[in-house]
Structure formats: structure tokens, C-alpha cells
Amino acid sequence: MPADLILAIDQGTTSTRAILFDANGRPLATAQRELPQHYPADGQVEHEPEDIWRDTVAVCRDVVDQAGVAAARVAAMGITNQRETTLVWDRRTGEALHPAIVWQDRRTAGLCQALRREGAEAMVRQRTGLLLDPYFSATKLAWILDTVPGARARAEAGELAFGTIDCFLLWRLTGGQVHATDATNAARTLLFNLETLDWDPELLRLFGIPAAVLPRVLDNAGAFGVATADLLGRPIPVLGMAGDQQAAAIGQACLTPGMIKSTYGTGCFALINIGDTPRPSNHRLLTTLAYRLDGRASYALEGSIFVAGAAVQWLRDGLKLIPDAASSQGHAQALADTGGVYLVPAFTGLGAPYWDPDARGAILGLTRDSGISHIVRAALESVCYQTRDLMDAMAADSGCALTALRVDGGMVANDWLMQFLADQLDLTVERPAVTETTALGAAFLAGLAAGLFPGLDAISTLWREERRFEPAADLAARERLYDGWKRAVGRVRGG
Ligand SMILES: Nc1ncnc2c1ncn2[C@@H]1O[C@H](COP(=O)(O)OP(=O)(O)O)[C@@H](O)[C@H]1O
Numbered sequence: 203m204p205a206d207l208i209l210a211i212d213q214g215t216t217s218t219r220a221i222l223f224d225a226n227g228r229p230l231a232t233a234q235r236e237l238p239q240h241y242p243a244d245g246q247v248e249h250e251p252e253d254i255w256r257d258t259v260a261v262c263r264d265v266v267d268q269a270g271v272a273a274a275r276v277a278a279m280g281i282t283n284q285r286e287t288t289l290v291w292d293r294r295t296g297e298a299l300h301p302a303i304v305w306q307d308r309r310t311a312g313l314c315q316a317l318r319r320e321g322a323e324a325m326v327r328q329r330t331g332l333l334l335d336p337y338f339s340a341t342k343l344a345w346i347l348d349t350v351p352g353a354r355a356r357a358e359a360g361e362l363a364f365g366t367i368d369c370f371l372l373w374r375l376t377g378g379q380v381h382a383t384d385a386t387n388a389a390r391t392l393l394f395n396l397e398t399l400d401w402d403p404e405l406l407r408l409f410g411i412p413a414a415v416l417p418r419v420l421d422n423a424g425a426f427g428v429a430t431a432d433l434l435g436r437p438i439p440v441l442g443m444a445g446d447q448q449a450a451a452i453g454q455a456c457l458t459p460g461m462i463k464s465t466y467g468t469g470c471f472a473l474i475n476i477g478d479t480p481r482p483s484n485h486r487l488l489t490t491l492a493y494r495l496d497g498r499a500s501y502a503l504e505g506s507i508f509v510a511g512a513a514v515q516w517l518r519d520g521l522k523l524i525p526d527a528a529s530s531q532g533h534a535q536a537l538a539d540t541g542g543v544y545l546v547p548a549f550t551g552l553g554a555p556y557w558d559p560d561a562r563g564a565i566l567g568l569t570r571d572s573g574i575s576h577i578v579r580a581a582l583e584s585v586c587y588q589t590r591d592l593m594d595a596m597a598a599d600s601g602c603a604l605t606a607l608r609v610d611g612g613m614v615a616n617d618w619l620m621q622f623l624a625d626q627l628d629l630t631v632e633r634p635a636v637t638e639t640t641a642l643g644a645a646f647l648a649g650l651a652a653g654l655f656p657g658l659d660a661i662s663t664l665w666r667e668e669r670r671f672e673p674a675a676d677l678a679a680r681e682r683l684y685d686g687w688k689r690a691v692g693r694v695r696g697g
């Protein structure tokens with residue numbers, strides 16, 4: 203029986219998925235579990251590490267069962283994950299010392315501000331391509347080491363391991379044999395130097411991180427380790443690993459400079475490929491690794507928005523205005539416009555290009571005529587205005603007009619949203635046939651190392667468009683709407 207299938211794990215912010223792909227990048231089966239979110243205090247977001255591990259094991263087993271294939275058909279596994287989310291565990295027992303501090307968590311805003319006041323930001327930006335923001339892992343890791351009794355001393359003694367979710371899953375899958383991450387995940391920690399492609403001693407000093415807690419950093423495709431037979435009854439090699447936004451860019455075949463993808467899940471993350479030089483942004487975008495293969499790096503500029511689908515989730519679970527995310531489309535379609543209502547979803551501050559951890563959300567412009575549909579539509583529109591903020595910055599940074607935007611993630615099922623997005627950006631929006639591009643990217647990386655694909659270029663020939671949305675809006679009306687958004691953002695800024 204040929205081993206011709208790839209199992210991709212996509213451990214996202216709100217759910218854990220496993221997808222089984224064939225050697226043509228076609229999904230054969232999917233299994234998914236929703237991940238509980240914990241909000242212990244204002245601006246804090248945590249996940250239970252054992253939930254993540256249990257769900258990962260369960261979805262891997264479910265997807266193989268569902269597909270009705272023998273585990274022997276699985277040639278390799280790929281892992282992709284919510285990035286930056288920080289865990290520290292005991293190397294001996296594998297137990298986490300603290301719940302995972304999620305990328306959205308703002309508890310270290312004060313520490314970031316103190317480091318900015320000391321004048322550290324220019325050095326951090328130059329070495330990492332990132333900003334001094336609580337979004338990234340370094341201050342979350344420092345917080346755990348300083349808050350959990352005894353943790354710092356134990357870390358220095360080499361008893362503890364730090365990892366993002368990819369690294370934690372690899373550790374658990376290999377039965378504690380491998381402590382490694384990949385270069386794209388490492389590049390989101392604020393500890394990794396984009397030029398040397400290694401941990402940076404000066405950054406470790408700045409954030410007070412002992413080198414003994416750090417994992418090895420590997421290319422995105424290669425031998426990461428072997429998942430023990432506990433998972434599927436036979437050992438399976440893990441051959442691909444990447445942060446979810448980088449994996450999505452690969453799954454969308456954004457492999458040449460100028461190509462852009464935007465993923466609409468919990469947050470929204472747009473990446474534009476900028477080739478083999480880590481150019482800085484002049485418009486407060488991040489410079490980040492797109493991928494590293496055979497030791498050679500490709501880079502991207504990234505715009506990160508903290509709340510996109512999470513606003514719809516809040517309408518569903520928090521306000522209970524809608525029974526499910528999909529019904530947001532009917533509400534939006536029922537109206538000609540929001541009647542001047544804007545929703546700024548700064549629940550955990552604002553990301554790119556504002557980088558304001560103190561901003562908080564607001565609904566503005568309410569009148570006696572405003573109803574549920576106005577608020578729902580305003581939430582969807584906010585996703586498009588935030589994307590426009592990013593696209594304007596990318597166009598200005600790259601100095602050329604953008605030609606098309608490839609989209610993916612849970613929200614892109616919403617046709618109304620995709621058309622409003624094309625209208626607001628004045629740009630063609632391309633939706634692929636396989637919208638699970640994140641998992642597809644991880645599967646491609648694993649398939650590359652397994653020899654199932656000749657090279658990364660193979661993905662460009664397999665990429666298929668399902669539908670494109672062409673801009674059709676009156677340009678003056680579009681500008682009026684966007685001006686209103688800018689004013690609304692101005693009203694919620696902190697400080
Ligand atoms: N039809 C829809 N319209 C609007 N939002 C949607 C729709 N379907 C799903 N979503 C939103 O998309 C998000 C889920 O997308 P997904 O890519 O699975 O997220 P993640 O990878 O961040 O966990 C949820 O926040 C949900 O509210």
C-alpha cells in the first residue's frame with residue numbers, strides 16, 4: 203500500500219483541525235473541535251494546554267477514521283498553528299506551568315511601554331522586523347518566568363522548556379523527544395534575528411530570557427521528529443511546520459514578490475511576499491519570515507489585525523444577537539447601509555497600522571432607528587475597513603499598485619462580505635477552491651520533505667480559483683464610508 207497521504211494539523215485560536223490531503227493537495231476528510239477561550243481579566247486571553255493536546259490527538263484519529271484509510275497510507279504530518287501564543291512546560295513531566303498566554307493577550311502592555319521608554323524599540327525593530335507590542339511571545343514568556351513561583355530559577359537550571367503551540371505539539375507528539383520550532387514561528391517571538399536567522403543574544407538579554415529554555419530552530423520542511431505510535435498506531439514522521447499565516451501564504455501560492463493573501467479567521471492577517479531581503483516597512487507593518495527552505499529565507503510584510511471573525515463570534519456568544527456566524531450575511535444584505543453606525547472591534551487594542559494596546563472597542567453613530575442588522579453589518583464592514591488600512595500601507599511600502607488579493611479563512615464563506623471587501627479596496631478579491639489554505643500550506647511543506655512534490659512551485663500549478671469578486675462601488679461613496687471609519691478609530695484610541 204503506498205504512503206501517499208499527508209495529515210495536516212491546524213491548531214488555530216478558536217479551533218483545532220486535522221485535514222487529510224492527497225498528493226494533489228485535495229482534502230479527503232476534515233475533523234474539527236472548537237477550543238474554549240478563557241478571559242481571566244480585561245485584555246487577558248488564555249487557552250488550556252491540555253485542551254489543545256487532547257483535541258489535537260482526537261482530530262488526528264477522527265480524520266483518519268472518517269477517511270476510512272489505513273494509517274499506513276499517511277506518509278507524513280505537517281503542523282501549523284496560531285502563532286506567538288506562549289507556553290512553558292516542565293521538561294521532565296511535560297506539564298505546562300501556566301495556561302497558554304494567547305497572542306491577543308495584552309497583560310504585558312506595561313512592560314512593552316517601559317522598554318519603549320528605555321529606547322529599545324529601534325534595536326528590536328531592526329533585528330526582528332517586529333514592534334514592541336504585547337502581541338509577540340517574548341514579554342509573555344518573561345511574564346510567566348517572573349510570575350510563576352520558582353520558574354526563573356528552574357528555567358536557568360535548564361528544567362523548563364518554552365515553546366509556541368507548534369513546538370509544544372511536536373514535544374508531545376514525539377513523547378518529549380524533540381524540542382524544536384520552525385523559523386517562521388521563531389520569527390514571531392521578538393527573540394529571533396531576521397538577518398542571522400537565529401536566536402539573538404542581545405534580545406535575550408533585553409527581555410531577560412535564559413537561552414536554556416529555547417527550542418532549536420529548523421527550516422519549514424525537513425525532519426522535525428517522529429510522532430509516536432500512540433497517536434495513530436504506527437510512527438509517522440513530522441516533516442513540515444509553519445506558523446498559520448505563513449502556511450496560508452504558501453497554501454495560496456504567494457511565492458513571488460508582490461503576491462498578497464489575507465486570512466479572515468479570529469483576526470485578519472495580510473502578507474505580501476517581498477522576496478529574499480528583509481526590507482523594513484515605513485507604515486508600521488511587520489517584516490517577517492515567509493518561509494525558510496534549505497537554509498534560504500523568503501520574507502514578507504505583514505499587517506496583523508487582532509479582531510475580525512472574533513467580532514462576529516462576540517455578536518453570537520456575547521450579545522447573542524445572531525444564532526450563528528453565517529446568519530450575519532442575511533442581516534448585512536437586508537440593509538442598504540448601516541445608517542452611519544460603525545463598530546470598532548478594538549477589544550484587545552488595535553494592531554497594524556495603529557499598534558495601540560490601550561484602545562478599546564466601541565459602537566458609534568447609534569440612533570433610534572439602529573437595530574440588530576445595523577450592528578451586525580457594522581461588524582462585517584469593520585473587517586473591510588481594517589483590511590483597507592493594511593492595503594493602503596502595503597501599497598505605500600511597495601510603491602506599486604496592488605493587483606489582486608487572495609483570501610481565505612472561516613469568514614470568506616460570506617459572499618456579501620467578500621463583495622463589500624472588493625468594493626472598499628477597489629481591488630479584485632480571489633477566493634480559492636480550497637479555503638483551508640493554512641492546512642494545505644502545512645501539508646505542502648510536509649509533502650515537499652516527503653518527496654511527494656518536486657518543489658514549492660508545484661503549489662502554483664495546483665492552486666484553483668473558486669470565485670472572484672470584482673469592485674463595483676461608487677468611488678465617492680466608498681471614500682465617504684472610509685472617512686467615517688477613520689473618524690471612528692480616532693474616537694477609540696487610548697492615551
Ligand atoms: N459566514 C460567516 N460570516 C462571517 N463570519 C464567519 C462566517 N463563518 C465563520 N465566521 C467567523 O470566522 C471565524 C472562524 O474562522 P477560522 O478560520 O476557523 O478561525 P481561526 O483559525 O482563527 O480559529 C469565527 O470567528 C467566525 O465568527
Ligand SMILES: O=P(O)(O)OC[C@H](O)CO
Nearest residue numbers: 214215284285467468469
Ligand atoms: O488562529 P488564527 O487563524 O486566528 O491565527 C492567529 C495568528 O497566527 C496570530 O498571529
